[in-house]
Amino acid sequence: MAAAIVSCHSQCCSSTLVSSRRLSPRIPTNYLSCLRTESPNAAVSPRRFGPRCSSGSNKKWQPGNQEKGGLSSLKECAISLALAVGLVAGDPSLSPSTGIAYAAAPALPDLAVLISGPPIKDPEALLRYALPINNKAIREVQKPLEDITDSLKVAGLKALDSVERNVRQASRALKQGKSLILAGLAESKKDHGVQLLEKLEAGMDELQQIVEDRNRDAVAPKQKELLQYVGGVEEDMVEGFPYEVPEEYRSMPLLKGRATVDMKVKVKDNPNLEECVFRIVLDGYNAPVTAGNFVDLVERHFYDGMEIQRADGFVVQTGDPEGPAEGFIDPSTEKPRTIPLEIMVDGEKEPVYGATLEELGLYKAQTKLPFNAFGTMAMARDEFEDNSASSQVFWLLKESELTPSNANILDGRYAVFGYVTENEDYLADLKVGDVIESMQVVSGLDNLANPSYKIAG
Incomplete structure (x- = not known):
C-alpha cells in the first residue's frame, strides 16, 4: 500500500x-x-x-x-x-x-x-486509571503517591518536603477511606485485596521513615512498590469481565482482563545496546478483541524471529510477515484474520467498533487508553479500512505539538491495547533489522478466551 x-x-x-x-x-x-x-x-x-x-x-x-x-x-x-x-x-x-x-x-x-490540563504520561498510571472501577477512596490514595514523581523533580533534599506532604496526604486518605476501599473489593478477590492493603499500610510507614531519614534515593523505589500495591488493590475491585463483546466478535480470541508479555529483542549494529527485554502490559478490559488477537499470535510464536520493520523516531513497528500477506493467515482457514477497530471512550462502559471517533463525530472525546505514554502500543491498519488490522503493531515514540498527550491526533483512529512498562525508553535505540528473539506471555494467559492457537498451532 x-x-x-x-x-x-x-x-x-x-x-x-x-x-x-x-x-x-x-x-x-x-x-x-x-x-x-x-x-x-x-x-x-x-x-x-x-x-x-x-x-x-x-x-x-x-x-x-x-x-x-x-x-x-x-x-x-x-x-x-x-x-x-x-x-x-x-x-x-x-x-x-x-x-x-x-x-x-x-x-x-x-x-x-x-491545550488541556497536565496529562498523565506514566504508563502504569494510565493502566491504573483505565481499570473499570469507580472507587473514589482508592483514587485519593493513588493520586498523592503518583505526585511524588513531580515532587522529586526539585533538586536536592528540598524535594523531600513536598514528598512528605504527599505521603501524609496518602496516609490520611488510606486511613479515612479504608472501609470504602474494603467494601469495593470483589468478593472473589477480597482476601488478596486485604493482604495488599496491609502491605500498603506498612509500606506507607516505611516511606514516612525514609523521608524522615532524608534518604532521597530510597524514595522512588518505595513509591513504585506502593503504587504496585495500589494497582493490585484496584484490580481486585474488578469482578469478572464487565460487559459483553458484540456477538459478531464473540468467537474471536478475547482477552477478558489483562496479560503481561515480555519481548526480547536482539539489537544489531548498535554500540549502545546489545539486547533488551521489554515488558508490555496488555489491557483486555478496554480492548478485548485487539489484545486477545495479539496474545493468540504471541502464543503461536508468530513474532519470534521477526525483524523490527520500521524505526523512524516516530514509531517502532513490526508484524508484517514474509510473503504477499500483510497480516496473519490463519492456518485453520487459510484466510487472513482481521480484527475490527476497537476504541474505548472514557466514560463509556464498552468499546465502539468499526469506526473512528472522528467518523462518529466524537471530536473531543477522550479515549480510555490514550497515546500519552512513550511506548504506547497500538494496531497498525489500512487508513481507509477501519477493520483491516491483523498482526502489524507499533509503539509510539514521538510527542510533538501535533501529537501531544491528552489531545493526540492518533487517539480514536488507532486501537491502543497496551503499554510498555519496563525499559520503554530503550525503544528509541531499536533500528530496522533488529530481531525479536521471542515474545512470551508471563501472566494473564488464563484471561484469554477462545484461544485459536490451541486449535491450530
Whole structure:
C-alpha cells in the first residue's frame, strides 16, 4: 500500500507517495519539519533498570532537534497534516501530479482541545486509571503517591518536603477511606485485596521513615512498590469481565482482563545496546478483541524471529510477515484474520467498533487508553479500512505539538491495547533489522478466551 509523506514549507505543502506494503499509522514520517523546536522539558530521560537490558554505554536518548517550520501557525500545519492523512492510496508508481486523489479533508477537532490540563504520561498510571472501577477512596490514595514523581523533580533534599506532604496526604486518605476501599473489593478477590492493603499500610510507614531519614534515593523505589500495591488493590475491585463483546466478535480470541508479555529483542549494529527485554502490559478490559488477537499470535510464536520493520523516531513497528500477506493467515482457514477497530471512550462502559471517533463525530472525546505514554502500543491498519488490522503493531515514540498527550491526533483512529512498562525508553535505540528473539506471555494467559492457537498451532 502507499504511505503518504508530507513536507511543510512556508507557503505550500508538497506531497509524495512512498511505496510500502506495510500498514502504518499514517502520520508522515517527516511531518515534524512543520513544527517548532521542542522545549527542553520534552526530553525523555532513560530510567535505570537491572540487567534485563545490556548496553555498551550509558547513552541517554533525547528527541532530536526538529527543524523550525515556515508555517505561521499550528492550525495551518494541522490542516496540512489533515490533507496528508486524507490521501487516497493509489498505484505507487504514479507521480504526485498524476496519481494522487484527494479525499475530502477530514474534519479537525477544535484546536483548543490541544491545550488541556497536565496529562498523565506514566504508563502504569494510565493502566491504573483505565481499570473499570469507580472507587473514589482508592483514587485519593493513588493520586498523592503518583505526585511524588513531580515532587522529586526539585533538586536536592528540598524535594523531600513536598514528598512528605504527599505521603501524609496518602496516609490520611488510606486511613479515612479504608472501609470504602474494603467494601469495593470483589468478593472473589477480597482476601488478596486485604493482604495488599496491609502491605500498603506498612509500606506507607516505611516511606514516612525514609523521608524522615532524608534518604532521597530510597524514595522512588518505595513509591513504585506502593503504587504496585495500589494497582493490585484496584484490580481486585474488578469482578469478572464487565460487559459483553458484540456477538459478531464473540468467537474471536478475547482477552477478558489483562496479560503481561515480555519481548526480547536482539539489537544489531548498535554500540549502545546489545539486547533488551521489554515488558508490555496488555489491557483486555478496554480492548478485548485487539489484545486477545495479539496474545493468540504471541502464543503461536508468530513474532519470534521477526525483524523490527520500521524505526523512524516516530514509531517502532513490526508484524508484517514474509510473503504477499500483510497480516496473519490463519492456518485453520487459510484466510487472513482481521480484527475490527476497537476504541474505548472514557466514560463509556464498552468499546465502539468499526469506526473512528472522528467518523462518529466524537471530536473531543477522550479515549480510555490514550497515546500519552512513550511506548504506547497500538494496531497498525489500512487508513481507509477501519477493520483491516491483523498482526502489524507499533509503539509510539514521538510527542510533538501535533501529537501531544491528552489531545493526540492518533487517539480514536488507532486501537491502543497496551503499554510498555519496563525499559520503554530503550525503544528509541531499536533500528530496522533488529530481531525479536521471542515474545512470551508471563501472566494473564488464563484471561484469554477462545484461544485459536490451541486449535491450530
